[in-house]
Amino acid sequence: DIVLTQSPDSLAVSLGERAILNCKSSQSVLYSSSNKNYLAWYQQKPGRPPKLLIYWASTRESGVPDRFSGSGSGTDFTLTISSLQAEDVAVYYCQQYYTTPLTFGGGTKVEIK
Amino acid sequence: EVQLVESGGGLVQPGHSLGVSCAAAGFTFGHHALSWFRQAPGKGLEWVGFIRSKAYGGTTEYAASVKGRFTISRDDSTSIAYLQMNSLKTEDTAIYYCSRARGGTTTFFFDHWGQGTPVTVSS
Numbered sequence: 044d045i046v047l048t049q050s051p052d053s054l055a056v057s058l059g060e061r062a063i064l065n066c067k068s069s070q071s072v073l074y075s076s077s078n079k080n081y082l083a084w085y086q087q088k089p090g091r092p093p094k095l096l097i098y099w100a101s102t103r104e105s106g107v108p109d110r111f112s113g114s115g116s117g118t119d120f121t122l123t124i125s126s127l128q129a130e131d132v133a134v135y136y137c138q139q140y141y142t143t144p145l146t147f148g149g150g151t152k153v154e155i156k
Numbered sequence: 157e158v159q160l161v162e163s164g165g166g167l168v169q170p171g172h173s174l175g176v177s178c179a180a181a182g183f184t185f186g187h188h189a190l191s192w193f194r195q196a197p198g199k200g201l202e203w204v205g206f207i208r209s210k211a212y213g214g215t216t217e218y219a220a221s222v223k224g225r226f227t228i229s230r231d232d233s234t235s236i237a238y239l240q241m242n243s244l245k246t247e248d249t250a251i252y253y254c255s256r257a258r259g260g261t262t263t264f265f266f267d268h269w270g271q272g273t274p275v276t277v278s279s
Binding site: 083085092094142146 | 191200201202203206217219220253255258259260263264265266267268269270271272
């Protein structure tokens with residue numbers, strides 16, 4: 044199974060500052076024939092279902108604010124929130140869809156400093 | 157507007173069975189794979205399994221932790237997906253979410269999620 048390790052476990056950032064969340068995969072999720080990374084990012088607020096933010100590692104889902112961006116390739120990925128807003132307080136998960144079983148990272152909790 | 161509404165969760169004794177359903181609206185149900193996930197209290201997200209669209213054989217795949225005990229099915233005529241859970245264990249206690257798949261033919265990411273239905277396995 045592909046293991047996704049997210050870091051840090053939690054992150055406190057001041058309003059308006061940048062938050063950088065990491066996701067490391069135990070094996071590459073880059074599919075060579077398509078040159079696409081099979082990695083997505085989700086945001087989950089308390090008591091709510093997950094919300095898709097990013098897919099193919101760097102494609103922003105429709106309606107997601109452009110302060111959210113995804114980057115990386117192969118085994119190392121980053122979700123960046125360029126200017127943290129109060130409504131961004133949540134747990135963020137990465138998910139690989141390179142192969143089954145589909146797996147998630149353990150999550151990074153983002154809070155306001 | 158895409159909507160997914162789970163129902164059927166509840167309290168069940170270990171070793172017993174429970175079926176939950178996911179009613180969909182706002183999109184062409186038969187064109188999409190559907191997946192089930194769960195989240196134990198205070199824990200992260202866990203994939204349970206998915207069912208592909210009929211165009212891709214309607215085949216299913218499951219996590220090892222539920223394979224042989226859980227069955228996912230779909231009724232495209234009513235836009236409902238089902239999760240039948242047998243031989244339930246206390247560790248199956250979680251909120252169960254259904255979601256709509258996008259992305260590919262063999263594996264997927266998930267762009268719409270239901271609100272979830274709670275399942276508690278306890279004596």
